[in-house]
Amino acid sequence: MKEERSYGMWDSPITPGQLALGLRLSDVMWNSDGETLVWLEGRSDRGVLVAKRRGEAARDLTAELSVRARVGYGGGDFTVSSGIVYFVSSGRIYRQALAGGEARPITPPFGDAASLAVSPDGRFIIYVHSDGKDDAIAICDTEGKHWPQRIATASDFYMHPCWHPDGKRIAWITWDHPNMPWDGTVLHLATLDVDRAGLPALRDEEGIAGGKSVAIFQPQFSPEGKGLAYVSDETGYGNLMLYDLEHAASRALTSGEEEIAQPGWVQGERTFGFTHDGAAIVYRGRTGGQDTLRRIDLATGAVEPFAGQLEGYLLFSQISPSPSEDVVAMIAQGPTVPPRIVTCASGSHPRIHRFSTTETIPQGDLSVPEQVTWRSSGGEVVHGLYYPPRNEAFVGRGLPPAIVQVHGGPTSQYTLGYSAQAQFFTSRGYAVLQVNHRGSTGYGREYREALKGNWGIVDVEDTAAGARFLSESRRADANRLVVMGGSAGGYTVLRCLTEHPGLFRAALCLYGVSDLFRLALETHKFEAHYTDSLVGQLPEASAAYRE
Numbered sequence: 001m002k003e004e005r006s007y008g009m010w011d012s013p014i015t016p017g018q019l020a021l022g023l024r025l026s027d028v029m030w031n032s033d034g035e036t037l038v039w040l041e042g043r044s045d046r047g048v049l050v051a052k053r054r055g056e057a058a059r060d061l062t063a064e065l066s067v068r069a070r071v072g073y074g075g076g077d078f079t080v081s082s083g084i085v086y087f088v089s090s091g092r093i094y095r096q097a098l099a100g101g102e103a104r105p106i107t108p109p110f111g112d113a114a115s116l117a118v119s120p121d122g123r124f125i126i127y128v129h130s131d132g133k134d135d136a137i138a139i140c141d142t143e144g145k146h147w148p149q150r151i152a153t154a155s156d157f158y159m160h161p162c163w164h165p166d167g168k169r170i171a172w173i174t175w176d177h178p179n180m181p182w183d184g185t186v187l188h189l190a191t192l193d194v195d196r197a198g199l200p201a202l203r204d205e206e207g208i209a210g211g212k213s214v215a216i217f218q219p220q221f222s223p224e225g226k227g228l229a230y231v232s233d234e235t236g237y238g239n240l241m242l243y244d245l246e247h248a249a250s251r252a253l254t255s256g257e258e259e260i261a262q263p264g265w266v267q268g269e270r271t272f273g274f275t276h277d278g279a280a281i282v283y284r285g286r287t288g289g290q291d292t293l294r295r296i297d298l299a300t301g302a303v304e305p306f307a308g309q310l311e312g313y314l315l316f317s318q319i320s321p322s323p324s325e326d327v328v329a330m331i332a333q334g335p336t337v338p339p340r341i342v343t344c345a346s347g348s349h350p351r352i353h354r355f356s357t358t359e360t361i362p363q364g365d366l367s368v369p370e371q372v373t374w375r376s377s378g379g380e381v382v383h384g385l386y387y388p389p390r391n392e393a394f395v396g397r398g399l400p401p402a403i404v405q406v407h408g409g410p411t412s413q414y415t416l417g418y419s420a421q422a423q424f425f426t427s428r429g430y431a432v433l434q435v436n437h438r439g440s441t442g443y444g445r446e447y448r449e450a451l452k453g454n455w456g457i458v459d460v461e462d463t464a465a466g467a468r469f470l471s472e473s474r475r476a477d478a479n480r481l482v483v484m485g486g487s488a489g490g491y492t493v494l495r496c497l498t499e500h501p502g503l504f505r506a507a508l509c510l511y512g513v514s515d516l517f518r519l520a521l522e523t524h525k526f527e528a529h530y531t532d533s534l535v536g537q538l539p540e541a542s543a544a545y546r547e
Helices: 016-021 420-426 445-449 458-472 488-499 516-522 530-534 542-546
Strands: 024-030 036-043 046-053 078-081 084-089 092-097 112-118 124-130 135-141 149-152 157-163 169-175 186-193 201-210 216-221 227-232 239-244 249-252 272-274 280-287 290-297 303-305 315-321 327-334 337-345 351-355 370-375 381-387 402-406 431-436 481-486 506-510
Touching: 016 420, 024 078, 024 315, 024 327, 024 337, 036 078, 036 337, 036 351, 046 084, 078 112, 084 112, 092 112, 112 157, 124 157, 135 157, 149 186, 149 201, 157 216, 169 216, 186 216, 201 227, 201 239, 216 272, 227 272, 272 315, 280 315, 290 315, 370 458, 381 420, 381 458, 402 420, 402 458, 402 488, 420 431, 431 458, 458 481, 458 488, 481 488, 488 506, 516 530, 516 542
Parallel strands: 402 431, 402 481, 481 506
Antiparallel strands: 024 036, 036 046, 078 084, 084 092, 112 124, 124 135, 135 149, 157 169, 169 186, 186 201, 216 227, 227 239, 239 249, 272 280, 280 290, 290 303, 315 327, 327 337, 337 351, 370 381, 381 431
């Protein structure tokens, strides 16, 4: 029998300490023999690499060194090849044998490195290098005998370097100011002169896809070397493409309103991978905030859901097919399932290798979100996720108070992954609406670009309309609405208070943007021209910044 108690006053099993102490699982990869998994855990302020060989217990690889790449917002922290893990710590690249021994640096302490890719013969690493001002594709040898060289330097930003199986060709992505990586990028293909003394030099470079208004994501050569797969949003959604290296032509592997790309805030993200025999690609497609794992047969073009038993998992990241068998490793989670490191073979239940939390919270205390839409002030459709209050011990009377959450970015998205913050509030008797306002990712280029020149306008109107939707649909009490957001979302919170006074009874602005002039003038290189598209270019758009 549930106890009746006022909403917001329910006792919850989810404590602030639990939110702070959970592990962050950011990447997982196979060793090239398919026998060992390596993943990266964030423990407080440290990044720790963990290895697990088939049939053995997991063990930490790194102790004193904190594994973290620092190019832009991070990511691309490590890679594994032929029994050796290569990782970034304090800007330097280290190598360490999976079998044991100490890590040793192979690059000097200059700048930062990310997105490491080892050549097929194990001799070289290409990677993204940045000194904070100039970025490049750089190369070093895996023994650390030569001074690293910057081999591609003509662009402002670089991402996703990768090797062809013959070890003589590479591909990578670039973009230039004022673009962000979701606005427009170029896929480059080049040959390396590996026969010269010292480190290889670049030659015969060409751009083969993308442009100023087409974004490319995650190039990857096929195992047999005939094709180069990548994601392009030329159709308005990020779809898989395959470039035929012999005939220099691309063909679409997927189509429709399914998003396969990520917005490119960090290095090293992977949403697809070739199977070990090269016959298929396993990828995650996102519709709204929900992912589906799929497999596409490259000979027939047939696309079918991945046949693993993945019930409860609705968000997949860092897709990593095994190099030796039909098994896929990934980070998987769902609305009531915190992130886990799992592997899954076709037709079988996933095997869990690592939990990110204790998972001791009863299922009866976890809210299951509903994908909802509403109309903004101009009639435009807006997307979001609604979490009703839920606690197996308590029930409220009437309509609950609600917290309307605005994501950061603002080029980002709330998804059907595990939201510890939302569950913290719903288990106490609050409803939560997570707003994917116009400008959010996951709903196509047109929806995302609706925020261009309109930041602080359409996001504010969509958030306010979402709050009214809650009360009009009797999902929440109109007199007890709270708006909450951090960073760019915090800016939307402040604008909601000034543009819609009285709508919200309280607001939580976490490290919010409050001065657009200062943001534009003092932010770091990655976002140096972000406000050019969101608000306008200075000094011409000064009036919009003041408003």
